[in-house]
Amino acid sequence: MQNIFMNLEHVRAFAAAVDEGTVEGAGFVLGITASAASQRIRALESRLGQVLIRRTNPITVTEAGTAVLRYARQVELLESEAMDRLHGIAADAPEGALRDPGVRREPTVLRIGVNADSLATWFRPVFAEVADWDDVVIRLDVVDQDKAVPLLTSGEVLGTITSAEVSGYGTQVRHLGSMRYLAVATRELLAKFGFDPESPTPAEVDLATLPMVNFGRDDDLQLNFLARRGIATVPPMSVVPSSAEFAAAVAAGVGWGMIPVMQLEGIDADLVPITADPAVDVPLYWHHWTLASDKLARLTEALGRAAEHMR
Incomplete structure (x- = not known):
């Protein structure tokens, strides 16, 4: 079976659309245009060969979308914790090492x-x-x-x-x-x-x-x-x-x-x-x-x- 890899930016756009109920809302929270958010979601659907959301108002999730949404939530949590650890390591690094202790991490x-x-x-x-x-x-x-x-x-x-x-x-x-x-x-x-x-x-x-x-x-x-x-x-x-x-x-x-x-x-x-x-x-x-x-x-x-x- 061919391995299928999901682009994380596409996954984030999909999850944001579910959270906000609209593609426009997804674009707003991600800091991109609604058109760009829509393109990312459609690219993800094309990549998976499955329709993930029903473009109703508000958006609803298909059975395939449910599986991707769960994946998106888990990636979001684990990625956040990995970045927290990396930020902690950088903050403790010797002077002159690559770090930016002034960066504020989103909760x-x-x-x-x-x-x-x-x-x-x-x-x-x-x-x-x-x-x-x-x-x-x-x-x-x-x-x-x-x-x-x-x-x-x-x-x-x-x-x-x-x-x-x-x-x-x-x-x-x-x-x-x-x-x-x-x-x-x-x-x-x-x-x-x-x-x-x-x-x-x-x-x-x-x-x-x-x-x-x-x-x-x-x-x-x-x-x-x-x-x-x-x-x-x-x-x-x-x-x-x-x-x-x-x-x-x-x-x-x-x-x-x-x-x-x-x-x-x-x-x-x-x-x-x-x-x-x-x-x-x-x-x-x-x-x-x-x-x-x-x-x-x-x-x-x-x-x-x-x-x-x-x-």
């Missing part, structure tokens, strides 16, 4: 997938650590923990937090812990459906009719809670796609919802369990590329430390 972009509830709770100490890393910036994609793996396999992120235990090809997985959710509602809401607000113990209510709050189309937590109790119909449902606002909606009595225990502690509202067994434990795993990357390893350790406080 490495670490793209991460994270679910909204983690971002609102145990993940936050990671920001304090990243603030001390002058060689790194992070970009987060917020995605439900059940739907996060495709971000990694497509190359959109270098690592993602997910409830899936099994890792894919070329990736590693680390168990972070479990987030405990409780199905809760206000006493006022439950009183409308026959619940005694003064009762010290939770009572089963008619979950088929009790209003519910859902996070969004990818959130199956509430629906799975109902399904395990034999309820196939969807009750009156409000959608609030933000972790803090979701909890605020439940606290206001809009409907019942699954709220992380860590988040419940900060809510000033009289919330009570809606069933005798309201708890659901969601395991979380950190999936990341298998790369000899110091920065990726540093991020992995920071996540592990932050996750020690998960409950």
Whole structure:
């Protein structure tokens, strides 16, 4: 089979177009014309004999483009670290050696997938650590923990937090812990459906009719809670796609919802369990590329430390 080598400038143009959503945006961030960016992408497609992007607005990636995007992200990370090491070597070189200590290195972009509830709770100490890393910036994609793996396999992120235990090809997985959710509602809401607000113990209510709050189309937590109790119909449902606002909606009595225990502690509202067994434990795993990357390893350790406080 003939070896096919990809021009890295062409690969960068392709990745930039995916990031920015347009060829024009790619040209802007690369400091070239849109025409030059388009020519580089078409040259890469011609070289590979595959269409890599669909020229929609925004741009979407084909199956072949997914493989190239993952390659582009890995090259970007490893090249950045190699340049960091070379810069360090040059800075320590004897006087008169070829070096330019005044050159400012651009920080490495670490793209991460994270679910909204983690971002609102145990993940936050990671920001304090990243603030001390002058060689790194992070970009987060917020995605439900059940739907996060495709971000990694497509190359959109270098690592993602997910409830899936099994890792894919070329990736590693680390168990972070479990987030405990409780199905809760206000006493006022439950009183409308026959619940005694003064009762010290939770009572089963008619979950088929009790209003519910859902996070969004990818959130199956509430629906799975109902399904395990034999309820196939969807009750009156409000959608609030933000972790803090979701909890605020439940606290206001809009409907019942699954709220992380860590988040419940900060809510000033009289919330009570809606069933005798309201708890659901969601395991979380950190999936990341298998790369000899110091920065990726540093991020992995920071996540592990932050996750020690998960409950």
